[in-house]
Amino acid sequence: MTDEQIQRRLAAVMAADVVGYSRLMERDEAGTLAALMVRRKQVLLPLVDKQHGRVFKVIGDGVMVEFASAVNALQCAIDLQHEMETANAALSEDLHIVLRIGINLGDVMVEGSDLYGEGVNIAARLEATAEPGGILISGTTYDHVRNKIAVGFEDLGARPMKNIVEPVRVYRVFSTPRVVVAASKPIPGRPTIAVLPFTNMSSDPEQEFFADGLAEDLITDLSKVPGLFVIARHSSFAYKQRSIDVCAVARDLGVRYVLEGSVRRAATRVRINAQLIDATDHSHLWADRFDRDLADIFQLQDEVVGKIVSALSGVLPVAVTSGTRRAASLDAYDLFVRGRVLVTQSPESNRAAPPLLEEAIQLDPGFADAHAWLAMSHHFAWAYWLDAAENHPFLALTAARRAVALDPENAVGHAVLGDVLIYDGKPEEGAAELAMTLRINPNHADAWAFQGQLKAFEGNAIEGIRDLRNALCLNPHPPGWYYWLLGLAQYAAGRYADAVETLRHEATHKLGSQRILAASLARLGHMDEARAEAEQFLASNPDFSINHWANTQPFRHEADRQHFVDGYAQAGLPR
Structure with missing residues (x-):
């Protein structure tokens, strides 16, 4: 096309895309396509027509719409997000269709019924970085819509964008609620329960650890009951010190039964009040x-x-319970519950855990749980929190073996031993330990997550993603490393857009997983964003090198290792 033939005009372009499209298609391809068709016909097109817009491009799960007015474009986007939220309300959360939307007002080139050029590209870039259920607009759009629609705007600053010469000023529209895209829900027909943190009724605030420890032990014990689906501690404790509605919590966690209670400890007496609610x-x-x-x-x-x-x-x-080996010393138990809670919170808190757990072991050398969580602390220190390896792998292996020797039914011991063995280059032994964990405790969310990671290392990333989603079902408000492992498996499967969505979760974004986010962005061709993430990662991990990392990773197939190496290099991480 010659310059004389090119037609240009000013247009407001709205780009919309479905969040987690691959997940929905994997679950039910025919059903997802049918649902998208219905939403397009019954929701999108009437709203576009109402605001005098025109759909000029449909690509898979994405759509591009032209408007003559920026005000019309934004009003359509707001109405669309509200209508999508209404349509989702009647569905289970794992079937929700959630959109990201970006809007730009700019110069576009016209070819037949299609539009292209920088004005369209900026809208697409904005959509790709919007949060689920959210709307991002460019500065040019903002200049034309402010004070004309009753919504709020958050200035996110000027952002570099792929193949756009100048950074684009970006604004978030906050008229619509943020949306959480759930992994899945518990198995229908299976009894489900969450144990909420017990309220500390003692006058001594230090007894908070004791109350939390009792609730966490109840979660562990109930998890071993055949046929019972039990939400993991991290998710149940998300409601700690909050005024809650039990029914709302049950809906959020996807359970039918909720156990709540209180503990009062004074001198040599303890009082526990507990109630089980349907x-x-x-x-x-x-x-x-x-x-x-x-x-x-x-x-x-x-x-x-x-x-x-x-x-x-x-x-x-089968209404039976399995025996649990308890501590022999109350003092040891007090130290244990103080140390256990620190292990998976953060790198800093984890460093404070070993002295407490070691002191508990000194008081009660046969306390298997203390050995198991000491193993978990050393393992997390280098495998996930990126502390210098030093003696952590050896200490983790020693403590885990001691835990399962003391108590062959200790699920935590088997779980951490499995992951340690995987990183020690013994994937078959590690897999056997994880299988043992899930036999003892089918609700052990961490073991499902470890197993999902193992499958990604073994070259079976799709199955790994399924296991990690099962972990998220058991632990819907998980620690950040769950998202880290899911993003790793998604990258290994070549699902780079899904990996970006997962690894941008606030719980994991600034952790070691940021390197995988950078690689995923690089694979998608978003080089400016990839390099920015890589630079942030290196600021926190200045000693990182691709070759050292690659030598420590237990990939079965060299091609899978190289897949990560190439992505890291493409993002600008040092060899």
């Missing part, structure tokens, strides 16, 4: 109060579990 009708299935000598606390834990299982006997296939 959130479908807010009825109390069971409630009790226990006043005991503190020395009997471990027997009391077994008694409470037995009472809960008995109350659920009508919905459990």
